[in-house]
Amino acid sequence: MLLPLALLLVGLWEGRRGLDDLAAVMAEHDRLAQVVADLEARAPRDGRPDFRLQFRHNGKHYGGPLAVAKAREARDDTATLAALMDWRRVLPPIAVAGGAVAAGLSLLVLVAGALLARRGRGSREALVGGFSLMRRLLPAALALQIVAATAAFVAVVVFEAGLLVQGGLTGDGMKLIGIAAVAVGATLLAAGGALRGLRRALDAFEPDPLPILGRPIAPAEAPGLWRLVEGLAERMGALRPEAVVVGLTGGFFVTAGPVELEPGGARLAGRILHLPLPSLALMRGDETAAIIAHELAHYAGGDTAYSQRFLPIYAGVGRSLDAVAARERGALGLFGPSLRLGLFVMERFHLAVRHWSRVREFAADAAGAAVTSRDAAARALLRTGAVAPRIAETLAAAAEAPDAAPPDLVAAVLDHALARGLDDPAAHLETGQAHPTDTHPPTRDRIGALGRAIDADLLAAAGLTPPPHALGQLAAYFADPAGLCRSATADFLEAVRARDAAFHAHLETTAAAVGTEDRVLRANHRPRGLVLAAAGGLFGVVALAVAVFGIPGMLPREATVVLVASLALAVLMLGAGALVLSRGEPVVLILTPDGLAVPGLDRTIAWDDIADLDMTGNHAGIVTRVLLPPEVRWPERLPGRHAVKLDAKRRIVTVPIPLPRGLDRQGFADLIATYQAAAEARRALAGASAPRVPEPA
Structure with a gap:
């Protein structure tokens, strides 16, 4: 309930702000229109420049014909901004409606689930009927709630992004708009995936044979x-x-x-x-x-038939919740209320079933x-x-x-x-x-x-x-x-x-998944170097254009500042790109069938020696932490500059690396899990006790 209500309240707050912003922009437009009319009335009819005409805008001062041109430009920009602010007014009602629908559905499903489950404690027929009804209605309710919450969230984000346009598109503003676009895109993709999953949850279900x-x-x-x-x-x-x-x-x-x-x-x-x-x-x-x-x-007592009737109901509700849970993280937690709502319904009915x-x-x-x-x-x-x-x-x-x-x-x-x-x-x-x-x-x-x-x-x-x-x-x-x-x-x-034969075949397949050759993972610096070089070349072209053609309407001193800045950026980025490209693609890890070879360590860490391993992503790549048990010989650092870190007291080896070429974070995690599973499978095939071999993540 809290998140939908928060979206509703934010929508109400934005509604007031939207009206105030539009009024302020319209007032500024009227003022600029009056300034333009005054400057045009005072401008000489014969076209001679009159530097008594003055216009100040955004901290800059313009005189003569440029004052009239800049005043007209500011008036037109304000007219465009006014149109944007007028269109922006429709977003808060969408946020309010979306939040209200999502909150109302939460309340409705909570009350209906509790009442139907309570009624189900009176008779099993009532329980089956109520749960059957909820099995049909819950996916639709969750789908509508996801649509409403997504619409409200998108409206809120787009409304706030309008402030960045109002203040002018600066570098930081463009970054924030990019972040907002990514958030909106991720939420829409997650919502689409959840809705497809909910549609499949309504399909007929045939229980597997016992x-x-x-x-x-x-x-x-x-x-x-x-x-x-x-x-x-x-x-x-x-x-x-x-x-x-x-x-x-x-x-x-x-x-x-x-x-x-x-x-x-x-x-x-x-x-x-x-x-x-x-x-x-x-x-x-x-x-x-x-x-x-x-x-x-x-x-x-009809208990077996009763249990059979419940199987497809449980399966349908469970598949609905799975569809929402699978997309919750990608939606920045926006689907959390829908997931918890479904879990509440399942819990209420489960208590009645247990009764x-x-x-x-x-x-x-x-x-x-x-x-x-x-x-x-x-x-x-x-x-x-x-x-x-x-x-x-x-x-x-x-x-x-x-x-x-x-x-x-x-x-x-x-x-x-x-x-x-x-x-x-x-x-x-x-x-x-x-x-x-x-x-x-x-x-x-x-x-x-x-x-x-x-x-x-x-x-x-x-x-x-x-x-x-x-x-x-x-x-x-x-x-x-x-x-x-x-x-x-x-x-x-x-x-x-x-x-046992199936398990042995699984072990053989798992052990053979990594082959016998070493897998060398290299840093993927080339795209970064090419991007830096391309950006440097672009700034170089800008500097050349400014040097040859100048910038119309800009004072020579200001054009010189632009030229110097463009040249500096071109040299800096071209140099950085050349440096990155000169490094090539250094080896960051070597995965062998027997262990993990880390540049900078004097020995390979055997897969069988790893007590625990975890990975976290950061802006630079992936940080892998390896825990070694006390009985395993501790590795030593080799001379030179290496990123690997050793914590002998806690027996932790930390390996920060950039994303290897051809792998994303999940692909890297899957690859490490595959090598670990293969080592465990080989140990089981060699005659050790056969533990459960984990599947690659």
């Missing part, structure tokens, strides 16, 4: 499991799932959106129930039934407890947290060494749980259950909502280590549990190997 590492299980392969699921669905009055997927990773969840199974990429759609095999082996039968009933309750998520999770817990028992539902919540670390540890070990992994990771999970025991369930009371699309309240709150006290007996039962024959209970669900576990293990290891 990736699941698992395989579908038919009723013939899992007769006991399907009987359990269908029986629970019938007792609860819930829709039965159209497909059941089992795997080793992930938790219990349901979805109604498109799914892509890994490995293989098979697609499924409709109501899908996912079950993790390790949890089925480590949990008791009533606990499994309580969790499955909980998930089926989401179908009964309903919490309500529905409690309702699903109650439904699960109704068809089993409160004890079973409470134990299931606690035991899920207690078994999760053993499952994660076993799968992580297999992922680290897939070729050495056992053929049945479900059995390996049980062995690991028998050897270490389960986690203390009390340690997971404040965490929420994992889910790929929704958030869950903390376990303590969910058990409290069931009306079951968390006592020592409940915690002991939930944390009890499963018996050695726990795998046997899978036979109650599946026709061939051992074969299914081995197949699921094979799927998991295949996905791991595919991930």
Whole structure:
């Protein structure tokens, strides 16, 4: 609200100033017109010069025929300035209107977002309807606000630039006009980009399929499991799932959106129930039934369909905010109110979504407890947290060494749980259950909502280590549990190997991005030298013209001053240009596959030795600061004049350089990031631990 209101107030202030400026210019024009009429009336009719005619303007004194000519010139200039001041009067109303529209839209969206989000806490249908409405209106409101704020800003800047014209176009005035032109141009470009992004944000959105590492299980392969699921669905009055997927990773969840199974990429759609095999082996039968009933309750309550309806809404609003955020910096912060406005709307609706998520999770817990028992539902919540670390540890070990992994990771999970025991369930009371699309309240709150006290007996039962024959209970669900576990293990290891192969290929591509040759970066002084030489030549031509032809209407003494100044500037700029060109294009940095070679240092700084690196731009180019850890040998300066600076106490090497030839600031940063990523990739390929390789910026 503050920035649009500031533009509105500035517009009102400029409106008063515009009227005053026009009145002052018109008064000056009338005065000069009267002076011209008086001088013309007094001028001799026979054309003889009369030096009694005098005219003073802008600190200069003119006499004779020149006085009449200068008076006419001043009158005409003032008439032109009056026309400009009259046209300038239309700018403040634009600033006022733009600021008012932007502020009004901010207020409207703030109030509408808050009211719709509050209404959404009354029912989920109201929430979806309100958020859907906001998803359609917000991009249009942001676009209109950006147009209004941009128009107001441009009007303010152009109005103020008119003062520079009013005072005469001096050198400093031309610089300020240039700055104003750059600011206006950058703002218009940013506004255009943001509007294009907002238009794309309104396009239709299809959610990407949810990736699941698992395989579908038919009723013939899992007769006991399907009987359990269908029986629970019938007792609860819930829709039965159209497909059941089992795997080793992930938790219990349901979805109604498109799914892509890994490995293989098979697609499924409709109501899908996912079950993790390790949890089925480590949990008791009533606990499994309580969790499955909980998930089926989401179908009964329409929760999955509700989540699917929200996906495109969230995506549309998110894309709108991304479009504004991507252009905010280029608009000198002018789009900040629009961005914060959208974030406010998202926050209001997110709170309402969290409210309903919490309500529905409690309702699903109650439904699960109704068809089993409160004890079973409470134990299931606690035991899920207690078994999760053993499952994660076993799968992580297999992922680290897939070729050495056992053929049945479900059995390996049980062995690991028998050897270490389960986690203390009390340690997971404040965490929420994992889910790929929704958030869950903390376990303590969910058990409290069931009306079951968390006592020592409940915690002991939930944390009890499963018996050695726990795998046997899978036979109650599946026709061939051992074969299914081995197949699921094979799927998991295949996905791991595919991930490792893709990561290895990425490392090779990243390492090869810089090649084996050194990259020599040179200063780009030639354009500056040519510009200076051209400017010097231009001043030389001006000096020659003044020497040969003089300057009509100017006294000889004044013409001599112009001649001397032009010659001095010509000599100075030609000399400076020649000096710059004589320096050639010196080497400023050398990038090697192994490190950064800085002129003036006795050794190359290895990429692996750099603890941190940052870059900042300035008027002269780029300043790169390199932080070296204590264990790395400190470089020394070589004799001679070098720009590099060493701070041994803070272990910082500062390298100020001009922009290298053929690179802008972002291109230079991307190049450094590419070399750093390549060095890290080579280290990973050489057998070191494989950290995440950063992508070039």
